[in-house]
Amino acid sequence: MQFVPSDPAFIADPYPGLAELRESAPVHYDERLDRWLVTRHADVRACLRDRRLGRNFRHVGTEAEFKAEPLDPRWQAFWDVERWSLLFVEPPEHTRIRKLVAAAFTPRAVESMREPAAELAQRLLDECVERGEFDLLYDFAQPFSITLICHLLGVPTDRSRDLLDWSHRHVKMYEFDTSDEQAVSATNAAAEFRDYVLELIEERRAAPRDDVVTGLVEARVDGGKLSDDEIVSTVVVLLNAGHEATVNTLGNGITALMHNRNEWNRLARGEVSAAAAVEELIRFDPPLQLFERWVLEDGVEVAGTPVPRGEVVSMLFGSANRDPRVFPGADELVLDRPNAAEHIGFGGGIHVCIGAPLARIELETSLRAIVERAPELELAAEPERVPAFVIRGYRAVDVVVGGR
């Protein structure tokens, strides 16, 4: 079995191919992609927690040692924005910035979003239900998630559609085989996003408020301040990560429920809680399918196979989440699966998703609102996949409210 993340047939349904890979071996060296694919739950989990594996290597070695291409200078504006992203740095930089972000994402601050989330879900759904037919992503999930993350950060919502556009273009750089055209677009988006956040920083510096952006501007760590570059990267990663995966989880999840009407009906009848359903939906068709690490030290073994320093390890989350060793009957959607929350969807180790509690609140409140407000929901047409493997979602999920 070949792992071909750019093949439309593979993207349409990667799970049979991933199962073949997973059942034939826990780790495969993929010659074409020149990386090590890790397929089973226990091994992906172990890799995520292994401190000898890092999201970056530049703090311990050179590109030549790490079989990496130098960062392409044509996309410098993109790299500038990535430079201090939590997803691009390793300790000690990561520890310093993550501590500050965690201080803003307190359980209390996140929990205080539950009511506004429920109200917003109702308001957006009222409009959608009124129309009878709508795109679950464009008309509901995107405005829902971007509004909430903006609210939590203190970013005005008047540029929401720009933020969504910048973000969609930015994240194309995380795929395999990004084209030059996509890279140009991502670089231009990063430059515009950066200018926008720099303006916001100036505004908050002049007139501080009780919000996360002001918190980052005023933060003092280890006797120093965060630089403007560090703040830009942090705000951008929070805004991007703060809606892309949540929106796709809802699109993937509702589509899976429409294909498993019994499970939808059990949810609508209140036999399964929305909170439990969220975990199973993330397990079943995760919005983020692959994350990578560099091997930073000698002597690392993955699933008993030595993997030399400098190599790239690709962790296949969708495969791990369908591992029958952990989830019996893993290809079935079972909303009240007892151990669904053991999924790998939010990662693990030092880079574990900092937004998971917010994502859970968003998904739970929106799922509950949708089943209550539109229990007869149906797909208007079979949705079409975005042609990308890593960030897994649909272009649109057109639905009809039904039962009218």
Ligand code: HEM
């Ligand atoms: C269902 C929705 C979500 C999923 C499935 C998800 C998944 C993930 C995963 C797998 C990682 C770890 C990446 C790695 O180990 O390399 C991660 C990191 C991260 N997520 Fe999420 N995420 C979601 C929602 C959110 C939200 C709502 C936010 C914003 C508040 C957010 C912010 C972040 C940030 C900032 C990181 C980087 C953390 C670090 O490197 O220390 N995510 N997410």
